[in-house]
Amino acid sequence: MNNYDFIIVGCGFAGAVCASELARDGKRVLVLEKRPHIGGNAYDCKDESGILIHKYGPHIFHTDSKRVFDYLSLYTEWNDYNHEVLAKAGDLEFPVPFNLNSLHSVYPGDKAEYIEKKLISEYGAEKKVTISELSENPDPDIKGVADFVYQNVFLHYTMKQWGKRPEEIDPDTTARVPVFISRDNRYFQDKYQGMPKYGYTALFENMLGCKNITLRTSADAREYLQFRNGSIYFEGEPFDGKVIYTGALDELFSYEHGALPYRTLDFEFETHPVSSFQSHATVNYTVDKPYTRISEFKKLTWQEKEDVTSTVKEYSREYDHTTDDIPYYAVINEENNALYAKYKKTAEGYKDLFLLGRLAEYKYYNMDKIVLLALELCDKLLRR
Numbered sequence: 001m002n003n004y005d006f007i008i009v010g011c012g013f014a015g016a017v018c019a020s021e022l023a024r025d026g027k028r029v030l031v032l033e034k035r036p037h038i039g040g041n042a043y044d045c046k047d048e049s050g051i052l053i054h055k056y057g058p059h060i061f062h063t064d065s066k067r068v069f070d071y072l073s074l075y076t077e078w079n080d081y082n083h084e085v086l087a088k089a090g091d092l093e094f095p096v097p098f099n100l101n102s103l104h105s106v107y108p109g110d111k112a113e114y115i116e117k118k119l120i121s122e123y124g125a126e127k128k129v130t131i132s133e134l135s136e137n138p139d140p141d142i143k144g145v146a147d148f149v150y151q152n153v154f155l156h157y158t159m160k161q162w163g164k165r166p167e168e169i170d171p172d173t174t175a176r177v178p179v180f181i182s183r184d185n186r187y188f189q190d191k192y193q194g195m196p197k198y199g200y201t202a203l204f205e206n207m208l209g210c211k212n213i214t215l216r217t218s219a220d221a222r223e224y225l226q227f228r229n230g231s232i233y234f235e236g237e238p239f240d241g242k243v244i245y246t247g248a249l250d251e252l253f254s255y256e257h258g259a260l261p262y263r264t265l266d267f268e269f270e271t272h273p274v275s276s277f278q279s280h281a282t283v284n285y286t287v288d289k290p291y292t293r294i295s296e297f298k299k300l301t302w303q304e305k306e307d308v309t310s311t312v313k314e315y316s317r318e319y320d321h322t323t324d325d326i327p328y329y330a331v332i333n334e335e336n337n338a339l340y341a342k343y344k345k346t347a348e349g350y351k352d353l354f355l356l357g358r359l360a361e362y363k364y365y366n367m368d369k370i371v372l373l374a375l376e377l378c379d380k381l382l383r384r
């Protein structure tokens with residue numbers, strides 16, 4: 001007989017928040033994580049030069065949700081941090097999201113003034129406009145800006161990231177980085193922004209520090225759990241608790257309806273014998289280079305190292321589930337959503353199985369959204 005009330009598959013934000021909330025309510029929780037560490041894609045650790053790096057790409061926390069910010073603040077203090085990104089488009093450099101400062105740095109002064117007035121009268125100051133909305137504007141000056149932004153911000157970066165043109169991918173994806181009619185250079189305008197003062201892994205350790213949680217890392221749930229004819233088995237025995245699953249759904253059901261498409265990333269970490277590598281924490285290469293962006297960790301986390309700095313380049317490509325690739329981004333479109341719906345239907349045959357997170361829900365979620373969804377799932381499970 002096993003004695004867990006909940007088995008949670010995956011120890012990223014989705015799994016860890018649930019484990020913490022359920023365990024603090026007195027539930028006995030087993031967490032199975034197939035990687036050798038906690039934190040999922042938010043995991044950070046020190047590299048050989050002693051710099052804290054984000055092992056799965058740069059993670060910047062931002063949210064408008066007071067609930068999420070207050071909740072995470074129970075487990076971490078914060079460094080105030082407002083992310084700014086520079087685009088390098090060949091010889092041109094300007095802030096992204098493309099904003100009024102970008103406009104002034106790429107257009108001659110008079111023309112930039114004139115177009116700024118037009119944009120403000122058309123859309124309003126401090127407003128955000130997606131590239132697709134902007135492209136539909138018949139005004140030739142505004143259309144000119146739209147064409148510039150399309151060519152110099154979106155087209156090549158999107159081709160690198162998704163292997164498709166901007167108009168071929170889910171419009172919500174490019175809408176994450178709208179043109180901003182503002183002088184505000186920040187990448188996000190959320191009310192709460194920051195980086196966990198001692199890193200994400202420390203935050204996770206604090207969240208998971210409850211005696212009711214048993215954590216097994218390097219533990220692939222497929223070796224412990226079976227799903228057969230509406231019943232769940234743990235280590236060969238019927239399991240009468242609940243399972244929260246945060247991994248990929250096609251993998252859970254052995255790809256029975258076919259593989260769900262994802263994009264994966266190859267990360268190239270480098271350490272440089274200089275105190276600063278680039279002007280901004282992240283530089284997006286929007287027209288050339290095979291990688292999408294370079295991030296410099298010291299600029300995200302304020303680590304004090306005089307003579308050395310570490311960076312990561314991101315290369316995107318198609319995910320292959322038959323290898324060790326990690327699925328990072330769901331490729332959201334009608335066809336893939338329909339395939340996902342088949343898996344969801346299969347999952348609904350298990351009344352004690354709950355799906356949560358970026359992989360299990362096949363969605364493009366930021367960390368804060370996952371934390372909120374995890375808290376809401378626990379509200380439901382704990383009837384609070």
Ligand code: FAD
Nearest residue numbers: 010012013014034040041057059060221247357358366367
């Ligand atoms: P994950 O973090 O992926 O955790 C799922 C866990 O489940 C993984 O650890 C996995 O190993 C485990 N698992 C899967 N299958 C099994 C199995 N069979 N058995 C056991 N364990 C299993 N969000 C932001 O808010 N800000 C950012 O700046 C940001 N930057 C990002 C940059 C990159 C490059 C990427 C890829 C994502 C970024 N995100 C960012 C999104 C963020 O990573 C996610 O929102 C968050 O990690 C989702 O948490 P999760 O728990 O759903 O998934």
Ligand code: UDP
Nearest residue numbers: 096153154157158161173174176177284286
């Ligand atoms: N994007 C782009 N150029 C940029 C930044 C973003 O074309 O300089 C597009 C690209 O399609 C990308 C999407 O906008 O995948 C979302 O960007 P975001 O920075 O939110 O991506 P993430 O940080 O989640 O990888």
